[in-house]
């Protein structure tokens with residue numbers, strides 16, 4: 001991000017525009033109804049039930065009161081100012097009502113009504129009409145076709161929604177386009193006894209966007225973590241800008257949906273489809289530092305830890321248990337999440353030997369044994385908190401019937417409230433027994449995130465650690481190469497008239513050369529004599545390939561002859577190709593034969609409304625079978641290019657396996673960066689495959705490439 005962008009964001013940071021939406025002091029319900037089961041009734045019921053602290057003004061032309069609250073015929077009859085209006089009337093009346101709201105000085109509206117952009121031409125016209133009015137009067141619109149917002153702050157208790165979950169105040173804020181998903185996440189947090197701060201589900205999101213809500217949450221001190229659910233982005237560029245800034249301040253947990261078997265099957269012959277269906281969303285999350293989840297329950301369980309715990313300073317976990325097995329299960333999951341269970345220091349071991357029961361097992365994990373009580377847990381906890389090589393603590397606590405479990409719980413809570421290092425607890429108990437209910441309550445009230453499976457608890461701790469990585473990941477700026485010939489590249493690309501077309505090999509290789517991408521020496525030839533002349537110039541051994549606009553996978557058709565060592569071999573190969581290929585524009589590409597390299601692939605696929613994706617992986621003719629490729633959203637930085645090389649499955653092969661020499665990774669990374677710059681300079685490039693790139697100990701060269709514009 002450059003300096004200018006950053007300053008713009010800092011300015012937008014201090015916006016209070018959404019205050020009348022999230023912190024309304026008075027709310028009008030336009031379309032209030034006395035019908036029990038109507039939205040215009042339920043919203044009033046919810047506001048009252050939840051204890052809304054402001055004034056409620058039902059608007060209804062006929063009824064004198066609704067749910068025992070005085071109603072007004074129009075908003076103009078309301079004697080006071082109104083901050084927020086719910087609009088629950090047929091869509092065709094909405095433009096007029098927005099104008100009225102403007103005249104009344106209302107600053108925010110939630111349009112629950114449907115019947116706009118989702119309904120075809122007539123709806124689109126209505127939406128445009130009300131948006132114009134809103135703009136004229138400076139009204140911010142939430143929705144339409146949406147649920148609304150909830151603010152659990154005891155000062156407001158604004159339940160501007162028709163859902164049925166009444167959350168406890170807390171530190172997690174939710175933003176979801178889909179009301180259905182938003183509602184079940186809210187319900188899950190409630191069931192898991194996790195407090196919520198704000199809720200927002202904005203349906204069509206015609207004005208106030210997900211990005212804007214995200215920014216608002218980012219600036220809300222009481223929001224410790226954000227849960228985000230979206231199926232797409234209206235403006236991915238804007239979203240990325242905001243998400244980057246907010247994710248630095250607090251964790252954003254997001255669901256990635258659309259991971260279907262069909263999506264995987266769609267992976268076919270080129271970069272675009274190898275990317276699958278939702279790779280772009282995943283890459284947006286990665287680039288901005290959003291924690292992506294593929295399981296909604298795991299995400300909610302992680303939110304539980306985020307809502308009370310600090311972020312660990314590293315990946316080293318201390319495990320305290322009073323029963324063996326579950327700690328083993330947890331260890332597996334923790335290690336899987338990239339964490340370590342280091343040995344304890346000499347000093348720590350001595351302390352534990354002096355304070356724990358003789359039968360305790362001292363080390364990491366430390367087993368205080370089932371007969372261990374509050375003081376033993378406390379001692380182990382203190383040791384972990386003071387250990388320099390421990391960053392977080394995993395507790396496995398079974399409520400053994402022969403210990404004072406409340407005492408144990410109180411010890412855990414006391415240490416937890418020091419907020420020195422994050423703690424998660426796998427709590428094994430029987431909650432139908434009153435005695436243990438009390439223990440559970442002590443832990444809950446003390447802000448200890450408790451789980452009923454060791455793996456779940458370990459995954460939650462893993463999520464805290466993932467956020468530590470996000471906070472410490474600095475991808476840097478994309479490198480800008482100056483030794484390129486942009487004018488030449490421009491003239492090549494502007495010569496290609498029709499879109500959807502592949503460039504000729506000549507154009508491809510000239511273009512790549514203009515951007516400093518090394519390619520195997522090549523010549524194009526027509527006649528037999530030309531081919532032999534070209535081969536001599538390049539120097540044997542050479543490769544000969546058929547060249548025609550209509551030929552894509554040349555080697556499948558016998559159109560690639562490699563390792564040709566002399567004139568005769570070249571002539572023989574060309575004669576054979578002339579027999580097999582009848583293309584009118586048939587020519588021959590003569591190329592230097594580069595034996596013994598590793599075959600890699602670098603590719604590009606353009607995205608709608610988004611920067612192109614860059615792909616890297618193991619290449620060659622088996623690419624579709626191996627599918628060992630990774631993607632990044634361009635522009636790719638050096639740090640990201642490095643990550644690409646180290647994150648493919650065959651990463652170790654690049655470093656040289658079984659006595660082989662390591663590849664020249666630097667050259668490969670340079671190539672990725674140059675390709676990234678090329679596609680960012682020329683957005684008309686829709687697809688590009690350098691397959692294979694032959695990589696050696698000292699250098700890497702493209703030997704086959706396709707570009708589609």
Ligand code: ADP
Nearest residue numbers: 552553554555592593594620621691692703704
């Ligand atoms: P296509 O992808 O159209 O089938 P390629 O030009 O990629 O054709 O060639 C297919 C395979 O031939 C490559 O994967 C590589 O193994 C080999 N090959 C092609 N060109 C060269 C070259 N210049 N040096 C060494 N091997 C090559």
Ligand code: MG
Nearest residue numbers: 691692704705
């Ligand atoms: Mg190829």
